[in-house]
Amino acid sequence: MLIRILLLVALLAAPGVRPAFSHEGHSHGDEPAPPAAAAPRAEAHSELFEIVAVLGPDRRLWLYLDRHATSEPIDGATVQVTLDGEDLGTATRAGEAIYVLANPALERPGPRNLVFTITAGEDMDLLPATLEIPAAAGALTTAPASSELLSMALREPYLWAAGLFLLLLGVAIGRAAAPRPLPPLVVVEPPATATRPHALPSGAPMPERVAAAPAVVALLAVLLVPMIAWAQPMDAPRRQPDGSIFVPKPSQRLLGLRTGMAEPGEATIVVHLTGQVVADPNASGRVQASEAGRIEPPDGGFPALGQRVARGEVLGFVVPIMAAQDRVGVRANIAELDALIVIGEARVRRLTALTGTVSAREISDARAELEGLRQRRAANLPAVTGREPIVAPSAGLISVVRVAAGQVIQAQEPLFDIVDPARLWVEAIAFDPAAVVGASGASAVTASGQTLRLGFVGRGMTLRQQGLPLHFRIEGTAPGLAVGQPVTVLVETPRRAAGIVLPAEAVVRNPEGGQVVYEMPSAERFLPRPVRVQPLDGQRVLVTAGLERGARVVTSGAGLIAQVR
Numbered sequence: 001m002l003i004r005i006l007l008l009v010a011l012l013a014a015p016g017v018r019p020a021f022s023h024e025g026h027s028h029g030d031e032p033a034p035p036a037a038a039a040p041r042a043e044a045h046s047e048l049f050e051i052v053a054v055l056g057p058d059r060r061l062w063l064y065l066d067r068h069a070t071s072e073p074i075d076g077a078t079v080q081v082t083l084d085g086e087d088l089g090t091a092t093r094a095g096e097a098i099y100v101l102a103n104p105a106l107e108r109p110g111p112r113n114l115v116f117t118i119t120a121g122e123d124m125d126l127l128p129a130t131l132e133i134p135a136a137a138g139a140l141t142t143a144p145a146s147s148e149l150l151s152m153a154l155r156e157p158y159l160w161a162a163g164l165f166l167l168l169l170g171v172a173i174g175r176a177a178a179p180r181p182l183p184p185l186v187v188v189e190p191p192a193t194a195t196r197p198h199a200l201p202s203g204a205p206m207p208e209r210v211a212a213a214p215a216v217v218a219l220l221a222v223l224l225v226p227m228i229a230w231a232q233p234m235d236a237p238r239r240q241p242d243g244s245i246f247v248p249k250p251s252q253r254l255l256g257l258r259t260g261m262a263e264p265g266e267a268t269i270v271v272h273l274t275g276q277v278v279a280d281p282n283a284s285g286r287v288q289a290s291e292a293g294r295i296e297p298p299d300g301g302f303p304a305l306g307q308r309v310a311r312g313e314v315l316g317f318v319v320p321i322m323a324a325q326d327r328v329g330v331r332a333n334i335a336e337l338d339a340l341i342v343i344g345e346a347r348v349r350r351l352t353a354l355t356g357t358v359s360a361r362e363i364s365d366a367r368a369e370l371e372g373l374r375q376r377r378a379a380n381l382p383a384v385t386g387r388e389p390i391v392a393p394s395a396g397l398i399s400v401v402r403v404a405a406g407q408v409i410q411a412q413e414p415l416f417d418i419v420d421p422a423r424l425w426v427e428a429i430a431f432d433p434a435a436v437v438g439a440s441g442a443s444a445v446t447a448s449g450q451t452l453r454l455g456f457v458g459r460g461m462t463l464r465q466q467g468l469p470l471h472f473r474i475e476g477t478a479p480g481l482a483v484g485q486p487v488t489v490l491v492e493t494p495r496r497a498a499g500i501v502l503p504a505e506a507v508v509r510n511p512e513g514g515q516v517v518y519e520m521p522s523a524e525r526f527l528p529r530p531v532r533v534q535p536l537d538g539q540r541v542l543v544t545a546g547l548e549r550g551a552r553v554v555t556s557g558a559g560l561i562a563q564v565r
């Protein structure tokens with residue numbers, strides 16, 4: 001029982017063992033401190049620069065230098081460091097916009113005043129900061145108080161769960177190794193002398209091993225639990241109890257975070273309309289059959305989807321289909337015309353031989369009659385042996401193919417659609433026509449976020465789906481669009497509203513479905529701010545409430561911060 005009590009004490013004390021460089025961090029004013037698992041750090045900023053100093057486990061000072069307004073890393077700068085008035089030298093470049101400094105003075109524990117002299121190009125500034133350097137020894141051996149144990153239990157539930165698991169495992173091993181009664185059929189020989197110990201059955205554990213099993217488990221627990229604690233990431237992004245999010249500078253570099261200052265202004269109010277991409281009627285065409293028949297491919301085969309064709313190019317042939325009775329009538333008519341042509345040719349030859357005796361007018365009439373018979377035969381012949389070519393009405397790309405070799409089609413059946421991708425329109429439906437009166441401009445946004453610049457073409461005078469159709473021309477190149485693709489049309493109105501203009505990607509959805517932006521009050525701390533926004537175009541939004549002037553807001557990478565747990 002005593003060994004089990006010692007085991008319990010050892011397991012409860014093990015999660016409290018922490019590395020020497022894990023402490024409460026450094027804070028300024030009322031700002032919450034970094035997480036307890038974060039390395040000692042200090043930060044400072046001015047209108048130009050922002051620097052974060054992190055003391056590593058090897059007692060080297062790692063420096064991360066950014067532009068304060070945009071959080072853009074500054075590479076190639078010169079950083080001179082002073083500790084309590086003592087010049088520590090110039091930090092060396094360890095990576096892109098990362099600097100490192102090693103000095104024995106960084107091993108002295110206690111609060112230390114740092115001054116960074118930063119020179120980047122023509123900009124120069126002095127940034128003071130205070131760094132709390134923990135003691136190098138004692139953190140691994142000092143037993144935590146009961147209040148510290150409780151706070152560590154709340155911060156490190158996984159470590160305490162591991163300790164409880166090892167405790168139960170030790171109890172189970174102890175009970176499994178305890179001696180049990182012998183089976184009824186096994187006879188144990190009596191001892192030869194009174195002082196000889198009782199013989200144990202084969203395979204039974206020794207009493208020393210039984211007593212040592214809980215102690216071994218306790219020793220493993222004391223050794224393994226600190227290793228688990230040491231293996232925890234020291235500077236991992238995490239969400240704080242107050243709702244803020246701690247994102248260390250190395251993680252910010254990986255996420256590519258950028259910020260901007262919130263400045264109030266005015267912007268044009270826009271109206272949202274539902275629309276879709278349509279083809280320009282002056283640069284597109286639909287090929288239809290003029291009569292019923294059977295489709296035959298041209299010499300090079302039918303055009304494929306996406307193939308460019310020229311105006312007047314042959315796309316296929318239609319062989320007319322006639323009923324048997326109609327076909328017999330046409331053939332009889334052709335045979336009759338053949339006979340009349342033979343008679344006419346003989347008459348023309350006879351009259352030509354009598355030139356001078358017969359008037360020239362009679363010879364001319366005979367020749368005209370013969371030519372008419374030949375034209376009538378040529379007009380009737382395609383009905384049984386000819387085929388009608390299918391030509392492209394305009395130049396462009398084949399958008400739709402509805403034919404196959406041998407297919408029987410009806411008159412006016414669509415066969416091909418031709419679209420010019422460089423000349424596309426957008427059709428939108430306005431359910432409130434008064435809201436778009438006097439529109440000064442428009443743009444459209446696809447489902448993938450692609451922005452299209454639009455030029456107004458015209459508006460209809462007949463309602464469609466209880467709305468008024470509007471046509472816009474897509475200006476510039478817009479690769480990847482397809483006819484029928486849905487878009488959101490943003491029509492600019494003459495009205496204006498006051499607010500803060502931000503990039504559209506700066507606004508994200510929180511788990512409750514509301515719209516938030518992330519304010520950056522300090523170098524590694526982010527606060528979600530619920531806001532009310534109005535879209536301006538596909539790339540900007542207008543924040544009308546929830547954000548104060550001068551706040552530093554995340555403009556790129558806000559969606560990645562929202563995923564931190």
